[in-house]
Amino acid sequence: MHNGHIEGFDSLRRELLMAVRADLFANIRGSTDSEVMFHLALTFGLEDDPLGGLERMAGFVESVGAAAGIAEPLQMTVGLTDGQTMFAVRYASGPVVNTLYMNEDVDAIRMLYPENGRLGRVPPNARGILSEPLDELPGVWQEVPPSTALVVNGTPHECSFRPRPPM
Secondary structure, three states: OEEEEEOOHHHHHHHHHHOOOHHHHOOOOOOOHHHHHHHHHHHOOOOOOHHHHHHHHHHHHHHHHHHOOOOOOEEEEEEEEOOOOEEEEEEEOOOOOOOOEEEOOHHHHHHHOOOOHHHHHOOOOOOOEEOOOOOOOOOOEEEOOOOEEEEEEOEEEEEEOOOOOOO
């Protein structure tokens, strides 16, 4: 899952692409800002340090945007996993931030969809992370605060998400 938007992307695209690591550049097949953001995060260490790579990507996008006179260049919700741990981020450069929700209780979702047999195989400590809740029942979905990263490996852990310049 990734929902990212870079304000003024057309004017920033070349400079952002030039920062992508040479061995990753050929993997960029499309023309979306989300794809460029992902490859920048890989360039800035996503594989070894997922949250750090995302923070450095966000810091780089913000610095390139600021140099071009764009005050609030970044809007994103991101979810990724390494197969063991799930990482999710809700962040924007400005006050308007896309939403992100996490379920608190798998049993509540099972009760909402009793006909879905696949939910019976979901472990009790599993979490769903979505841009919008599936229902309006209180207590099933918790909104992730802006400028927050989630690390889910069993029990979810919240931490601040702070863009920073790449090393």
